[in-house]
Amino acid sequence: MKHPLTNSRWNALVNNDQSKDGQFFYGVTTTKIFCKPSCHSKVPNKENVVIFKTAAEALSANFRPCKRCQPTGSTPNELWIEQIKQYLAHNFQRELSLDAIATDCHGSVSNLQRTFKSLTGTSPTQYLTTIRLKHSQELLKNTDYSIKTIATRCGFNSDTYFNTLFKRHFQQTPLEYRTSYTAR
Ligand SMILES: [Zn+2]
Known part of the structure; x- marks a missing residue:
């Protein structure tokens, strides 16, 4: 997704225009760092500037937040x-x-x-398990994959383990879940 470097955006970053903060972020391709318009860092070469609408967009393009203006407003x-x-x-x-x-x-x-x-x-492990179980529910509802296939596709290394975890979280087995869902 590309956003144009308009004159008004360029002027905002050259003049460190605080009123434009939040409207866009700019990254510098040579350093892979991104900033708020108001950042007092050195004005980059125009041809190296890329525009992002959100900090998340910049992060997902593998740009790092500037330490000076902290464009994400978050701690490291x-x-x-x-x-x-x-x-x-x-x-x-x-x-x-x-x-x-x-x-x-x-x-x-x-x-x-x-x-x-x-x-x-x-914990990271619990968080990961939650993601996997949520995904397994989608597959149980929307596919007719076997429990073993679903276990594998969700990153569980055995279907027994998947069954046990699923039951512990949802008080029913994956098959019971699928049946109750399709019976509705
Ligand atoms: Zn900055």
Whole structure:
């Protein structure tokens, strides 16, 4: 998704125009850092500027928030946890150990567990399980895949384990869930 660098946007970032904060963000392709219009950082070369409508858009394009103007308004830890959540949402179908999550998200296991828990109130493992179970409910409702196939597609390494977890969370087995849903 591309947004044009209009003259008014260019003038806003050159003049550090605070009134434009929140309306757009600009990234600099050579540094991969993005800023609010009001940021007092050095004016970049015009041809290296890309415009984002939201901070999330900039983050998903792999730009990092400027430390000076803090365009996300969040602490680095909050950002890190957001990135981990996105990572889990995209990778829940794989077998994921805490080690693998920590490595892929550039942190240590202990820091991952502590920070995740303190900011979300839940552990990375519980969070991952919730994503997987929600996805399994969709598959149970909308497909006729076998329980084993659904378990595999949701990242559970066995259908027995999937059954147990599902029952613990929803007080019914996956098959009971599917039956009750299709009977409606
Ligand atoms: Zn900045």
